[in-house]
Amino acid sequence: xxxxxxxxxxxxxxxxxxxxxxxxxxxxxxxxxxxxxxxxxxxxxxxxxxxxxxxxxxxxxxxxxxxxxxxxxxxxxxxxxxxxxxxxxxxxxxxxxxxxxxxxxxxxxxxxxxxxxxxxxxxxxxxxxxxxxxxxxxxxxxxxxxxxxxxxxxxxxxxxxxxxxxxxxxxxxxxxxxxxxxxxxxxxxxxxxxxxxxxxxxxxxxxxxxxxxxxxxxxxxxxxxxxxxxxxxxxxxxxxxxxxxxxxxxxxxxxxxxxxxxxxxxxxxxxxxxxxxxxxxxxxxxxxxxxxxxxxxxxxxxxxxxxx
Numbered sequence: 138x139x140x141x142x143x144x145x146x147x148x149x150x151x152x153x154x155x156x157x158x159x160x161x162x163x164x165x166x167x168x169x170x171x172x173x174x175x176x177x178x179x180x181x182x183x184x185x186x187x188x189x190x191x192x193x194x195x196x197x198x199x200x201x202x203x204x205x206x207x208x209x210x211x212x213x214x215x216x217x218x219x220x221x222x223x224x225x226x227x228x229x230x231x232x233x234x235x236x237x238x239x240x241x242x243x244x245x246x247x248x249x250x251x252x253x254x255x256x257x258x259x260x261x262x263x264x265x266x267x268x269x270x271x272x273x274x275x276x277x278x279x280x281x282x283x284x285x286x287x288x289x290x291x292x293x294x295x296x297x298x299x300x301x302x303x304x305x306x307x308x309x310x311x312x313x314x315x316x317x318x319x320x321x322x323x324x325x326x327x328x329x330x331x332x333x334x335x336x337x338x339x340x341x342x343x344x345x346x347x348x349x350x351x352x353x354x355x356x357x358x359x360x361x362x363x364x365x366x367x368x369x370x371x372x373x374x375x376x377x378x379x380x381x382x383x384x385x386x387x388x389x390x391x392x393x394x395x396x397x398x399x400x401x402x403x404x405x406x407x408x409x410x411x412x413x414x415x416x417x418x419x420x421x422x423x424x425x426x427x428x429x430x431x432x433x434x435x436x437x438x439x440x441x442x443x444x445x
Contacts (some may be wrong), residue, residue, distance in 0.1 A: 140372035143420065144364040144427050150420035153412070154309055161316025171318055173229075174326035176266045180229040181236060184215065184259040186229065187222050187246055187247050194397070197224055197243060204239045205231050209324040209402060223258060236260065243269065275330060279337075283307065286341060293345075294352055302426040303344050306417035310340045313413040314406050321405070328403040336410030343381070343418035347374045360434060367427045371419055380413040 143150075165171065191197065191214070198212045211227040226239070229422060241251050249256040265318060291300035314336060350370040358366040386408055393404035 140365075141375065142368060142370040143371045144424055147424040147428070150416075150424060154313055154416070154421070157316050158312045161312075161319040163392045164316075165319040168319070169324065170210070171325050172322045174324035175211065175227055175229060175263065175338070177272075178229060179265045180207075180227060180263055181231050181260055182263045183226045183236065183239065183257070185224050185226070185240065185243055185249075186256045186258050187224055187243075188249065188256065189222055189247060191222070191224065192226055196246070197226070200242050200246070201226055201228060201239065204242060205229070205235055206229075208322065209326070209398065227263060230262070239244065267305065272308040279333075282337075290345070290348075296350060298426055298429040299348050299351075301429060302422045303341060303348070305425045306344050306422040307337055307340060308413075309417045309421050310336055310410060310413045314410045317406055317409040323402055323406060326402075328399070329406075332403060332406045335407060336414060339385075339411060340414030340417060343414055344422045346377065347371060347418055347423055348426070350374050353424065363427045363430050363434075367423045370421050374420055376420055378415055382411055386411050391398050 193212045193214045198210060201210045201212055202208065205228045207228040209421075211225075213220055213225055215223050215225045224243075231239070239256065240257055243249070244251045244256065253408050287300040287304055290299075290303050291297045294300070311333065314333065317323065318329070347370060350373050351366065354366055354373075387408045389404050389411065393401050393408065396404060
């Protein structure tokens with residue numbers, strides 16, 4: 138049957154994501170790290186009694202963004218002694234001069250006292266809500282999950298090369314998404330953990346579907362026809378993988394276009410992750426499996442037993 142020449146272009150498939158990852162690393166170096174949000178880095182909190190009705194998102198948030206430079210401030214209306222006319226502002230750590238400038242700008246907009254700061258209810262520093270211990274726990278959890286997936290896929294396909302190829306694809310997806318966070322300065326907050334776990338789960342499912350085809354087709358090809366086996370297996374699954382991804386990406390795109398800023402910062406990495414996951418399932422996982430199988434064959438060892 139006719140098939141896409143995926144395996145023969147393995148170098149190209151590897152070079153494309155490598156360039157993106159290197160670009161992300163350069164941005165990471167230039168910007169001196171990721172754009173950590175309040176949950177990870179702590180920040181400054183300010184509560185102001187506006188004394189009148191206001192729209193926190195449309196009226197105050199743009200002022201906060203302009204003065205503090207925080208792309209993802211937490212601005213919301215809260216209750217106070219005089220009713221629901223107070224605003225709570227949480228941003229990444231700012232200087233005392235910026236705090237004064239921020240209060241003055243909001244006070245002038247709503248005709249508040251700028252000399253005695255009588256409307257400034259509270260101001261102070263806030264600690265990170267995600268501790269170092271929680272970060273270590275999350276890292277350990279992800280590591281354990283990856284190891285368990287490696288064991289599961291190896292047992293299911295009775296070949297450790299399938300498991301190793303899947304993990305390589307997962308690492309690819311994680312690095313691509315991290316590169317997007319670095320390049321576009323997306324704030325890393327609680328949404329980051331949820332996005333990464335969602336992407337990993339989506340990607341591994343897509344990869345297993347293609348590996349099922351590889352396993353089923355192995356009996357029809359000789360040991361020296363690994364390229365043909367990989368091409369045919371990917372070709373048989375590519376329609377399903379792409380169509381599923383397009384459906385998912387369209388829904389996430391709508392969230393990105395129609396959602397508020399915080400939702401957009403969650404939807405954009407998801408889109409990047411779903412695209413990367415589809416790419417890795419088709420252009421990374423199977424070519425890596427073929428490379429590992431060729432290396433195994435060259436070493437003179439017999440292939441692992443395969444049951445139909």
